[in-house]
Amino acid sequence: MYYIYFVYVTILASLILYESYNKNQPRWWAIMVLFAPVTTPWFIFKSRKESGVILFMIFLSTFSAVAIGEFFLYSNYMEKNKHSHLPPVTQQMIRLSEELKQSTTRLDHALIKLENLSKVESRIHEIKKTIEFIGHLRDIMTENQRAIQQLVKYTSDYKSFFDRKDLDWVFNIQQFYHNRNVTQHYKSLQKYLDSFEDLLKYTYVNFYNITELKSKEHFRNYDEYYLRYRRDVNSHNRFNVKRIDFQNSFLEKYPDIKPYLPGERQTETFKLWE
Template sequence: MYYIYFSYVAIIASLMLYECYHKNQPKWWALIVLFAPVTTPYFIFKSRKKSGVILFMVFLLTFSAVAGAEFFLYSNYMEKNKYSHLPPVTQQMLHLCEELKISTITLDNALGELENLSKVESRINEIRTTIEFIDQLRLIMIENQDDINRLSAYVSDYESFFNRKEFEWVFNIQKFYTNRTVIQHYKSLQKYLDNFVDLLKYTHVNFYNITEYKSSQHLKNYDQYYLRYRRAVDAHNRFNVKRMNFQNSILKKYPEIKPYLPGERQTDTFRLWE
């Protein structure tokens, strides 16, 4: 860090030294600029009077750019090393928490997008798009579940270490993700997606028999798929409410784990696809 700043100050001091020689000014001006570059405008105007405005603007722009660059680099450095003072086991735990938090937020965002797709009027192209999106969503769910399993296994593997350090918050995070309510919510989501895809695929394959020809057999089959889908939606919405209530209660009970959990989870109830 500060490589840009020190190089910049050295250049400014060198230019000031050149200015002192050229304008027959005291050479110690350059030394002051070297240790206090903010004094540069003073010496610019002292040497060049009103004609120093352009040089002052150049200095102001370049100094601001250098300061901004150094702030950006420093922020990145602090972000990368924010856990460097902690033991390796704790660092890895926090890293797993970050990964799980990100994948959970990604999952919630994808569920929100699915909700928007579900509102689209049933057209054959939109049905195909929704099916493909659910395939992607399932991959996100698998990744999220893998992150949960990794974190839970890690806490169990280093249970004695965390107990010795009295890191109760670690076990509370594990308690949240492995709670029966959260697991039921996850399973209900899987069942909802399975039934939704079954309905969409049947509708996609038999689209014209259902929408135009009004085939009684196809409509009857459609009703059966739709009934299973509707039951899955209702069940998932119930478990979603339970999961939200549980998250609110555990955060109220253990506020110290709030930084390690996603902020606002997917809270909207799924609407029925028409």
């Protein structure tokens, strides 16, 4: 805190001291600037008269930049330490909920990207890119599930403490992630990814037989993969709508947990890949 400010005023006072020597002005000017840098313009014009305008503009721009920089540093410091007065158990719960919130947001953004990838024309290099991205998305899902399990376990481990402190919002977060609408959403998402990946892999391996030779056998197999994929897409879209409705109603009932749940969710229904 204030590191930029102290360095800045020290340099500024040193420059005023140098100016005082050159212009044969009082040395206490530098001390005044050191403790009250806003007095710098007065000393500039006292020493340089009209020619001090350029120096004044330089001072004004640099002083403004330092003030803005210190404001952002202070804001970040306050944000990081806003929970420092809370007991360590509560601070850890807040950290876990924040990590889970960030993990869920990453998953939602990845699903939006997958939706965009699935809209592109089915070219073989695009199919490969989508298959690779599904693998990456699975890693994000694993991380997200691990974060959920960690938060739920922590809530259970310190249940007596949270009960004693009447921290109902902790149990409300746990209740949210235990709700059937949320758990079913994750299960349907897993099934959707499995069937989509299977369809893409089959299409990628047999791309020439399907698009060029138009093999009846490969078309039949493709249709089977596609029908299963289509069923899982429609199923997941239904569960996704239920999950969204549940979260909205849950936040209306428990608005105190809103800061601990992702604000932006993957809300659009998945379109069928063609």
